[in-house]
Every structure is written in structure tokens, then in C-alpha cells.
Amino acid sequence: xxxxxxSKRANEEFQFNLKAGNGQVILTSQGYGxxxxxENGIESVRTNSQDDSKFERNTAKDNxxxFNLKAGNGQxxxxxxxxxxxxxxDNGIESVKNNASxxxxxxxxxx
Numbered sequence: 001x002x003x004x005x006x007s008k009r010a011n012e013e014f015q016f017n018l019k020a021g022n023g024q025v026i027l028t029s030q031g032y033g034x035x036x037x038x039e040n041g042i043e044s045v046r047t048n049s050q051d052d053s054k055f056e057r058n059t060a061k062d063n064x065x066x067f068n069l070k071a072g073n074g075q076x077x078x079x080x081x082x083x084x085x086x087x088x089x090d091n092g093i094e095s096v097k098n099n100a101s102x103x104x105x106x107x108x109x110x111x
């Protein structure tokens with residue numbers, strides 16, 4: 001089962017990573033000014049990851065593939081790692097879909 005990890009960036013913004021059951025990061029959020037906004041972002045991932053139309057598939061300049069997960073308002077909630085192939089990217093999207101809804105939340109900012 002996947003889990004969301006809340007952490008703080010060097011600039012003091014909050015962010016989350018969604019990790020698959022094997023510990024691999026499959027989605028990284030934008031920076032948030034508050035922990036509550038970050039937690040709202042996690043809930044948005046849970047909701048929007050179940051709708052395939054919310055995944056924006058992209059190709060970087062070096063021809064590697066990645067995707068963004070967007071909210072209903074079109075704002076990017078999270079971005080994937082880079083993949084060598086479209087097939088790898090599609091597997092990453094499926095992993096987000098399968099892990100996000102039931103993922104636990106671990107807050108590393110309280111440590």
C-alpha cells in the first residue's frame with residue numbers, strides 16, 4: 001500500500017511525495033505555504049487521481065516522459081519522475097491511481 005510523506009523544503013514550504021508500496025516516489029507536489037494547504041493537496045490527489053482525464057502526459061526536451069496530475073481547476077497538484085518510455089509513464093499513472101486513494105499519511109515535519 002502506498003503512503004503520502006509530508007516534508008519541508010529548504011525554503012520552508014511544505015510538500016508531499018506519494019510513494020508506492022515498494023518505496024518508490026511516484027508523485028511529487030508543488031510547494032505549499034502551510035501544512036493544511038499541503039493536506040488539502042493530498043485530498044485533491046486522492047480525488048483527482050481516479051479520473052484519467054486529470055493526467056496530463058508530457059515529453060521533456062530529452063525525450064523522456066513524465067506526467068502532471070491536475071485538479072478540477074486545471075492547477076497542477078503533482079508531477080511524476082522522468083520515465084524512459086511512454087509505457088513506463090503509463091505504469092506510473094496506474095500506480096498513482098492504485099495507491100493514492102488508500103494511502104496513509106506520514107508527517108515528517110513533526111519529527
